[in-house]
Amino acid sequence: MRFYVLFFLVAIGAGxxxxxxxxxxxxxxxxxxxxxxHFYDTxxxxxxxxxxxxxxxxxxxxxxxxSETYLLVDxxxxxxxxxxxxxxxxxxxxxxxxIDPIDLVYLSSKFTATPIFTLFAKxxxxxxxxxxxxxxxxxxxxxxxxxxxxxxxxxGADWNYDDNISATLEAHYVFSGxxxxxxxxxxxDVIEMYDRxxxxxxxxxxxxxxxxxxxxxxxxxxxxxxxxxxxxxxxTLEDNNLDEGGIQTKPGESPxxxxxxxxxxxxxxxxxxxxxxxxxxxxxxxxxxxxALGLTNLVDVDNNIFNYxxxxxxxxxxxxxxxxxxxxxxxxxxFFRMDNLSVSVGYVYPLYKPRKLKKARSKSVFRSIKKQxxxxxxx
Amino acid sequence: xxxxxxxxxxxxxxxxxxCDTKGDFEGDFKNYFLxxxxxxxxxxxxDMHVNDDGTIMILGRSETPVGPKRIFLVKTDxxxxxxxxxxxxxxxxxxxxxxxxQDLEAIGDGNFYILTNVLLGKDISTNxxxxxxxxxxxxxxxxxxxxxxxxxxxxxxxxxxxxxxxVLSNGGxxxxxxxxxxxxxxxxxxxxxxxxxxxxFYLAYTTNYTVMWNSVEFNDPYAISLGEYEGSGxxxxxxxxxxxxxxxxxxxxxxxPGDTYEPNFNTFYGSGNGLxxxxxxxxxxxxxxxxxxxxxxxxxPLGGGYLEIxxxxxxxxxxxxxxxxRRTNSLSPVNxxxxxxxxxxxxxxxxxxxxxxxxxxxxxxxxPGGTTIRLVKTDLAVREIWSANFGTFNKENTxxxxxxxxxxxxLVLGTVELETQKKIxxxxxxxxxxxxx
Numbered sequence: 001m002r003f004y005v006l007f008f009l010v011a012i013g014a015g016x017x018x019x020x021x022x023x024x025x026x027x028x029x030x031x032x033x034x035x036x037x038h039f040y041d042t043x044x045x046x047x048x049x050x051x052x053x054x055x056x057x058x059x060x061x062x063x064x065x066x067s068e069t070y071l072l073v074d075x076x077x078x079x080x081x082x083x084x085x086x087x088x089x090x091x092x093x094x095x096x097x098x099i100d101p102i103d104l105v106y107l108s109s110k111f112t113a114t115p116i117f118t119l120f121a122k123x124x125x126x127x128x129x130x131x132x133x134x135x136x137x138x139x140x141x142x143x144x145x146x147x148x149x150x151x152x153x154x155x156g157a158d159w160n161y162d163d164n165i166s167a168t169l170e171a172h173y174v175f176s177g178x179x180x181x182x183x184x185x186x187x188x189d190v191i192e193m194y195d196r197x198x199x200x201x202x203x204x205x206x207x208x209x210x211x212x213x214x215x216x217x218x219x220x221x222x223x224x225x226x227x228x229x230x231x232x233x234x235x236t237l238e239d240n241n242l243d244e245g246g247i248q249t250k251p252g253e254s255p256x257x258x259x260x261x262x263x264x265x266x267x268x269x270x271x272x273x274x275x276x277x278x279x280x281x282x283x284x285x286x287x288x289x290x291x292a293l294g295l296t297n298l299v300d301v302d303n304n305i306f307n308y309x310x311x312x313x314x315x316x317x318x319x320x321x322x323x324x325x326x327x328x329x330x331x332x333x334x335f336f337r338m339d340n341l342s343v344s345v346g347y348v349y350p351l352y353k354p355r356k357l358k359k360a361r362s363k364s365v366f367r368s369i370k371k372q373x374x375x376x377x378x379x
Numbered sequence: 380x381x382x383x384x385x386x387x388x389x390x391x392x393x394x395x396x397x398c399d400t401k402g403d404f405e406g407d408f409k410n411y412f413l414x415x416x417x418x419x420x421x422x423x424x425x426d427m428h429v430n431d432d433g434t435i436m437i438l439g440r441s442e443t444p445v446g447p448k449r450i451f452l453v454k455t456d457x458x459x460x461x462x463x464x465x466x467x468x469x470x471x472x473x474x475x476x477x478x479x480x481q482d483l484e485a486i487g488d489g490n491f492y493i494l495t496n497v498l499l500g501k502d503i504s505t506n507x508x509x510x511x512x513x514x515x516x517x518x519x520x521x522x523x524x525x526x527x528x529x530x531x532x533x534x535x536x537x538x539x540x541x542x543x544x545x546v547l548s549n550g551g552x553x554x555x556x557x558x559x560x561x562x563x564x565x566x567x568x569x570x571x572x573x574x575x576x577x578x579x580f581y582l583a584y585t586t587n588y589t590v591m592w593n594s595v596e597f598n599d600p601y602a603i604s605l606g607e608y609e610g611s612g613x614x615x616x617x618x619x620x621x622x623x624x625x626x627x628x629x630x631x632x633x634x635x636p637g638d639t640y641e642p643n644f645n646t647f648y649g650s651g652n653g654l655x656x657x658x659x660x661x662x663x664x665x666x667x668x669x670x671x672x673x674x675x676x677x678x679x680p681l682g683g684g685y686l687e688i689x690x691x692x693x694x695x696x697x698x699x700x701x702x703x704x705r706r707t708n709s710l711s712p713v714n715x716x717x718x719x720x721x722x723x724x725x726x727x728x729x730x731x732x733x734x735x736x737x738x739x740x741x742x743x744x745x746x747p748g749g750t751t752i753r754l755v756k757t758d759l760a761v762r763e764i765w766s767a768n769f770g771t772f773n774k775e776n777t778x779x780x781x782x783x784x785x786x787x788x789x790l791v792l793g794t795v796e797l798e799t800q801k802k803i804x805x806x807x808x809x810x811x812x813x814x815x816x
Contacts, residue, residue, distance in 0.1 A: 134404040139415050140461045186417045186802065206387050221387060223394050239799040241419040243444035252798040270394045297399040305413060305814040314767040314812060315744075320751065321772070328771040330415055330797050335404050 023049035027062055034065060042069045043078075059089035064104075071103045079107055080356065087113040087354030091282060110360040115350035118158040118166070122288060122346025126150045128176040128197075133297050134335040138326070143182040143334070148194070150176035152342055156203075163211040167204070168220065174199040176340060185330065188240035188247070193331055195259070198230035203271060203292075216284070219274035224292060226267040231260040235329045254329055261322070262304045262333065267296040269340070277348060284348035294337035304333050410788065411814045414459035414805045419443045421801040422451055424779035426483040427792045428491070430519075433457030437792065438483035438493060439803045441466065448477035450495055451803070452521050459805050465521035470497045470511070471528060479510075482544045484552070489519045492552055494544040502537060507559050512541035514552065514584075527588040536560045539580060543614045550586035553623065555579075555612030576609040579627050581653055583615070592653030594625075608640055609695070614674045616685070621651035624710060626687060628671035633661040642695070644671045644687050644704050644715075662704035662715045667691045669702050672726035681731050681759065683708045688729040688740055691717060698723035698745040703761045720755060720763050727778035732756065734787035735810060737764065741781040741791060748773030752793040754781065754812050767812030769804070770795050 030045040046062050054062070063085040070078035083104075086093055091113035095105045130145040137143060156170030177196040185191055205222025237252035273290030303309050307322035326332050416422065420443035428436045434456055441451040449468035455461055468478040482494040493515040500509050515526040531537065539558035546552050557577045583591035594612075610629025617623055625647050630640040643663030649655045663669030671689040684707045692699025701724050704715035724742040732739050737758045744753040751770040755763055770776025774796035782790050787810045795804040809815050 133399055133401055134407050136408040136412075138413050186415070186800070187419065221391065223390065237798055241444045248444070250799045254798075268394070268397070270391060293398075295394065295398040297404070301404070301407065302815055308813060308815065314765070315753070317772055320768055320770070323769075324771055326413055327769060327776075327795055328774065328798055330802070332408075332413055335399075335407065337399060 023052065023054055023058060027058065027065070030062075031065060034069060039069050039073050042066065056089045060086055060093060063089060064093075067107060068101060068104055071101070071107065080110065083107050083111055084354055084356065087111055087352075091115075091350075091352030091354060106360075109357075111354065111356055113352045113354040114163055115160055115352045118160060118348055118350045119155070120158070120286070120346050120348040121153075121155045122286070122344035123153050124151070124288075124342055124344035126152050126174065126176060126340055126342035128178050129339045129341070130178050130180075131294070131337045131339065132334045133337055136332045136334050137182075138330050138332050139182075139185045141182050141184040143180055146179040146181060148177035148179055148196075150174065150340075152344065154344065154346075158207065164208055166207045166209070168207050168222070170201075170203045170205075172199070172201040172203065174201055174340070174342075176338070178338070180331075180334075182331070188242070190238040190240070191235065191329065191331060192237075193233050193235045193325075193329075195231065195233045197228060197263075199226055200229055201226045201269075205271070205273075209277070214279050216277040216279065217274065218277065219272075221272045222270070224269045224271060226269055226294075228260065228263050228265050228267060228298065231258070231263050233257045233259045233325070235325065235331060237329065252329075254325075257325060259325070261307045261310065262300055262325075263298050264296060264300050267294065267298060269294045269296075282350065282352070284350075286346050286348060288342075288344045288346065290340075290342050290344070292340040292342070294339050296337065297335045298338055299333045299335045301335070406816050409458045410807075410816045411809060412459045412805075412807045413814065414455070415795070415797075415802040416451075416453045416455075416461065416464070416805070417441070417800070417802040418451075418464075422794075422803045423801060424777075424792045424794045424803040425480050427780050427782070427790070427805070428483055428485050429782055429784065429790065430485070434462065435459070435790070435805065436483060436485075436491060436519075437803060437805065438480050440478065440480055447475045448479065448498075450478050450480045450493060450515070452483075452493070452517070453803070454519075454521060455805065459807065463521055465517075467493070467495075467515060467517075467523065470499070470513070473497065473499055476500075481512075481541060484544050484546045486516070486546055486550060488550070490524060491517050491519070492544050492546065493517060494541055494554065496540050499538075505559075507538065509538040510540045512539065512554065512556070514544065514554075514588075525588075527584065529582075532593075540611075542611055545615045545617065547583065547591075547617050547620070549620060551584045551591060553581060553583040553615035553617070555581050555615050555625070555627070557611035577611060579610050579612045579629060581612050581615055581623075581625055581649075583623075583653060592651070594649070594653040594655070610642055610645070613671045616674070616676055618648075623649045623651075623653070624685070625649055625655065626671060626674040626685070628663075628669065628689065631659065631661075633659075635665075637665055639665060641665075641668050643669045644689060644702075646685075646687070646706065646710050648710060660706075660710055660712065662687065662712065663689075663702060664691060667693055667699065667702075668695045670695075670726075673728045675729050675731060677705075677731055678733060680733050681736065684713065685710070686729055686731075686738060686761075688726045690724060690726045690742075692723075698725050698743075700724065701726050701740060701742055701755070703729075703740075705761065714760065716761070718755060718757065718761055718763060720753075720766060722753070724753060728780045730781045730783055732783050732787075734783065739781045739783060739789060741778040741793075743777045744768065746772050749775050749796070751776045752778040752791065752795070752806075754778075754789070754791055754808075756812060765812060767808070769793065769806055775801065 030042045033041045063082045066082035095108045127147040152174040154172035158166040158168045160166040181192045203224035205220040207220035209218030210216040235254040239250040269292040271292035275288035277284040277286040305326045423440045426438040437453040439451040449466045452465045477498040480495040484492045496510045496512045512529045516524040537560040541554045541556035543555045581594035612627045627645045628642045630642045632638045646660045669691045687704040691702035701718035705713040723745040728741045730739040740755040742753045751768045754767045777794045780792040791806040
């Protein structure tokens with residue numbers, strides 16, 4: 001049984017290869033006929049193979065031959081239709097003004113395959129610098145924020161206004177964190193809070209990017225709506241006391257507190273960033289660096305010590321528990337904004353859309369031809 | 380292209396202008412705050428005084444791992460930020476004995492009296508603690524000016540514990556307290572009296588520490604006793620230098636049917652030499668131990684008079700209901716009863732709420748795993764309007780003092796037990812007891 005299946009697959013593969021070889025010969029013959037001036041034979045020669053599933057490279061060459069043929073037999077509709085097929089086979093095909101016929105170059109100016117939308121996905125690490133807006137220390141002490149690593153995942157889409165400018169909408173999941181270390185509490189004690197946050201962010205930006213070359217740098221600026229969907233904190237304590245034996249430390253560590261109710265859910269940020277896209281066939285890989293400037297105070301002004309929003313009874317156990325960070329660990333959050341520096345690597349998948357332009361870009365073609373004429377040696 | 384560029388620039392400018400800045404939170408942590416004070420070990424809140432300039436003097440007790448218990452004095456600005464801290468303590472001949480500060484009162488000349496009790500040891504015959512009280516006069520900067528050591532009434536008393544100090548119009552002061560030296564007064568006469576445990580005393584001094592009067596010795600061999608087995612002087616109020624009001628709790632019998640030897644609130648007035656005059660007025664329930672904790676003189680806008688607040692419990696020394704008694708300027712009863720809140724409490728302090736026609740009552744509430752600070756706002760009939768608790772429910776938190784600030788905000792002083800240590804906590808909340816603007 002296994003033998004028959006293998007035989008069947010080999011037979012299909014061999015048949016396919018044979019068909020491709022035949023079509024390659026036919027394309028060569030059609031090109032020969034074209035070069036011999038037998039333009040009217042070319043479409044009928046190629047028709048049989050065009051109806052079959054050929055490689056993109058073969059289709060590009062075949063339809064290019066047809067486009068030139070139709071141009072010469074004065075069939076503009078056929079030429080445009082064939083050139084559109086060329087772009088479908090290879091969206092990045094551009095005629096070479098130096099070697100391709102001028103009428104083909106002109107025809108190409110009526111078309112574009114620039115993607116209207118480009119999809120991408122990315123992932124990478126981040127850190128979140130904290131900027132205190134209002135200090136709210138409970139003791140005479142000194143507090144410092146420490147960067148902690150986070151990670152972000154994102155997907156997005158560019159709407160391409162033209163070859164260089166695009167508007168980008170993204171959706172990110174961001175895990176960020178920081179530590180707040182307070183020293184000199186009651187002279188010798190140290191309190192440290194490790195705050196971990198989960199975000200869903202919706203950045204919207206305007207991007208400028210290069211559209212030529214293997215490496216294509218870009219830069220952007222934008223605005224983001226950031227939803228804080230989760231926030232957990234752990235507090236550690238070193239209660240240091242001097243006794244006859246020297247400094248004695250009583251350590252303490254809190255349970256994990258869910259402090260999202262002490263935070264504002266809806267936040268905003270501005271960001272700037274840039275990176276380089278590296279061309280991989282028709283897609284790209286990229287590396288991106290972004291700095292987002294937090295615009296809003298993350299701390300809920302009304303519920304940061306006790307959760308008043310969800311408690312009408314200010315003596316209930318739940319209400320008292322909501323104040324544990326302040327009344328058990330001695331910490332009250334400063335009001336703060338949080339920035340985010342991220343580095344991401346990702347993959348771009350352009351959604352090429354070959355189409356005829358409403359207005360041909362013929363000016364640039366004529367400019368180029370004129371330039372070539374001027375550069376040609378004078379006899 | 381230019382339109383796009385201008386749009387982006389405008390967009391960024393608008394975004395940046397919406398950035399939260401310090402100016403957006405100007406009142407925050409000034410209109411309300413939570414501040415802790417302390418050093419190594421545990422520190423306990425005792426009393427506070429708000430100065431006319433908004434600064435706050437806080438009296439506490441510090442218990443560090445090394446050395447004896449000491450008086451801990453803190454001055455803060457109006458936002459609770461520490462300006463300085465000072466420590467006092469030591470007793471002539473007993474420099475390492477523990478201090479138990481009890482009261483902080485402004486004299487009126489910028490200086491303060493600190494009332495403290497010093498634990499001198501134990502009476503080996505009775506196993507009772509031996510205390511002596513001191514009064515320390517300090518400047519507004521916390522510098523010691525001078526002090527008085529009572530010396531157990533020239534060693535005629537074996538011990539006494541002073542509970543409050545009242546500044547008198549002549550710059551002197553009156554002390555209210557009790558003593559476990561049962562010889563201060565004679566045993567009350569009863570068929571089956573319990574053992575005499577505590578006797579009440581009041582004392583008054585001039586500004587140069589000369590005795591003005593002694594409620595016990597001016598009436599030798601025994602002053603007019605309230606007939607107490609247990610009880611204490613709680614506070615003295617001066618009407619003028621010839622007339623004083625005394626507030627106490629004791630188990631003196633009021634002579635009405637069914638009366639038993641269990642503490643009630645007692646009030647009486649005395650002459651310029653501390654001699655009790657007139658009838659003793661009682662408040663409290665006949666079946667409960669009604670222990671007076673604090674008395675405040677009510678301002679004119681609230682009708683004047685006095686408000687007594689204490690704890691009413693079925694067993695002595697335990698938590699119970701909050702009990703109040705309101706009296707007129709001439710000590711006539713207005714009303715009395717329990718504050719209508721559920722739970723088990725120990726009363727700590729009370730304060731008038733002029734801005735909202737009512738009272739603030741501070742207590743320690745007993746919970747299954749610990750105690751918490753309970754702040755109760757009442758109307759003029761001492762009915763609860765709202766309550767708020769401060770402190771983690773499974774730790775030991777205690778209320779010490781409460782006051783209403785001129786803008787109606789409330790300042791609470793208490794001891795909060797953090798994860799590993801107890802600290803003095805100064806809490807400022809809004810008119811509804813909330814950490815909100």
